[in-house]
Amino acid sequence: MRRAHLYILAGSLTALALAFFFYKVFVFGFPLKPEARTDLWRVEVQLQFEADGGPVKASLFLPQRTGTLTVVDQSFVSAGYGLTTEPQPGVGIRAIYSVREAKGLQTLYYRAVLQSGGLPEAQERDPLPQVEPPVLMGPQRAAAERIVGIVQRQSADAATFAALLVKRLKNARSGEEADFLLGYRPSNRRLVTVAVQLLQLAGIPARPVNGVALAPERRDAQFHRWIEYHAEGRWRTLHVRDVGQQPGQVFLPWWRGTAPLAEVSGGKHLRHTVSTSRAFEYAVRTALAQQRALEKRFIEFSLFGLPLQAQSLFRIILVIPVGILLLVVLRNIVGVKTFGTFMPVLIALSFRATGVFWGVFFLSIVVGLGLGVRFYLERLKLLLVPRLAVIVIVVILLLAALTVISFHLGFDRGLSIGLFPIVILTMTIERMTLVWEERGATEAFQQAAGSIFVGALCYLLMNVPVVEHLAFVFPELLLIVLGATLLLGRYTGYRLTELWRFKVLAR
């Protein structure tokens, strides 16, 4: 009776999970494999300046939505500063950081997550902007008009005019009008400025655009300036250098005009660094973009309705049940001995940051040194709670020291050992000493090795991209994991280790 109940429960959980799963696969078209994904870019701006001690106001342009790139998430880190954003039509959006009083080195951060592709370009035309004729005087005006005249005769429309104009400016030889306008050894920015002036003179709306080339893992990205001109109802992009020719190169337009990226009043020595990196987002969003109204509502109430940060958190949380199922199998069917019930899963989570090899390495070092300290403390005869507290402090110091040492030895991996759960490490050390004293070193090492072994296996399983993908995109599959765990709760067969233990009885 009890069994039938359990089978029915597990069976209906599985059926429910499969129903949802197949509906999402066949009707919603959710991808089964993690490979189907679109690009995500992360951009971070670090702004630093020396505050004078009085009120400070700093402004920073923010990247904008364009046809191919959308800001899906952005965050500002600016301790103590008030923040407002202020759209400036035709130029961009400015974030204004302000504070009543600040002194010394100030650091402000801006982070954005951008998604490329997948979104159709807006169909409506950009409104025709006003052409403001540039203010040019005397010989400069004469030279400019002459170039415009020549290029106009050679070109058929705005697009060919712009291309020819830029070509002419780039190939300017000394003595020509172009060279006269640009000046000696013109910078890229100067070239863009002149080209924009000439385009405007010819009656084509144009403006300089500032932006960065998105590149994977770029620490110190440089701002480029390029041209946007208006033709056939649209703004078009024209690069003056050949960077635009590289296939797959993506540019993020940031702001328009010739103003600097950031300005500060009440401070000096302003400098900024921009870094870009690449991340991947499953193509689910693309699938989401095609949903009907009812399905959209359904999805809004799913994990995809959450902000990106929460999503990435749940990406980790949702694989935990898979690891736990493995742990149950290893403990109740195989019979591996571990410290604590779920400690191996927590170990597996901390391995995510370090990888298995370095994870085991660092874990062994911390636990080994911690054990040494614990055995020393044994002589002092401390009471339990203060003793545990001492070990927590020692573990924290050990983690800090190991991080510093491994950083200076050039192990990047070492930087992530701070993610090891400190309290878990402490309890491990305490439990291990007790087991050591009560049952001997063999038993202690057996349990420690068991914990690390199970932790490593859980990590390997939880880190399979397909597992992570399925758990996040189809969380209903966890109902199957739940059902399987329920069934394991009534597994009454032998554990594998028991076969060995009782083998003398198997005659």
Next chain:
Amino acid sequence: VINALDIARRLRSAGVLGINERNAEYTLPYNRRACYPLVDDKVLTKQLAMNAGVAVPDLYGVIEINRQLRDLPALLAQHPSFVVKPARGSQGDGIIVVTGRTRSLFRVADGSFLDEEEMTFHVSNILSGIYSLGGQTDKALIEYRVRFDPAFEAITYRGVPDVRIIVFLGVPVMAMVRLPTRISGGKANLHQGALGAGIDMASGRTLTAVWRTSIVEEHPDTGNPVAGITIPQWETLLELGARSYELTGLGYQGIDIVLDRDKGPLILELNARPGLAIQMANRAGLRLRLEKVEQYHTGLKTIAERVAFAKEHFAAQPA
């Protein structure tokens, strides 16, 4: 894999109980959670047994809070030998058997010495819950140290041997005598290296023994054969076992009895999750015996009937 399946099949046909099956089929259904505190807390167990008129080792004192540690030396001074144990300890952890004093030092059964400060530290560790399940705060018991019956003298290395009887629904189903060895440090726990000798339920005579995972004929330290020793007052032990069901209400339990030279059988502790190594000591599976009890227990009303049932059905099979 084939070999493993083969072993599993043979163990099953021999009726060997695995830990999953013990938990799922016996401890979970037959042991109500509400009864657990009675056996998990040795102070409660002792009181329960004393109220029912069952013999237990005398309780010298209970230390419940750190403040009482100040009175500990005075309490211990009254008794030349005693046992310190955590009320909620499991598997014999945290138990210190003091056999006497040498000047100001306590002489411990495993041959080591403790001074007063170390003893106080040990008791305070017990209070803070190091040895208790789940780490809850605990109490420390100071009780009478058993002078064990000379019956086991030849096959014991220090420490106190005890008799473990598995009792299912009031019927004693299997028993063994646990013999301390040098490796077990005077403790009578099998996983700490003590020897477990099976007992013929009908006659109370010892059979072969298990040590770790192998069957042995002799005590590893004394070299004397473990088989063929008759447990004194076996009938009384079986009755104590049978009575323990009414005492705690636990359907499936292990009862640990020591044989004192002067006071006879004393209940040391009760266990709601007794270990499975007893099967190896007896070279017999528990499941077949448990199934037999499940089948007939409704007809077994009195303690005498249950003891008689055990002696009739669970006699050792001639090898």
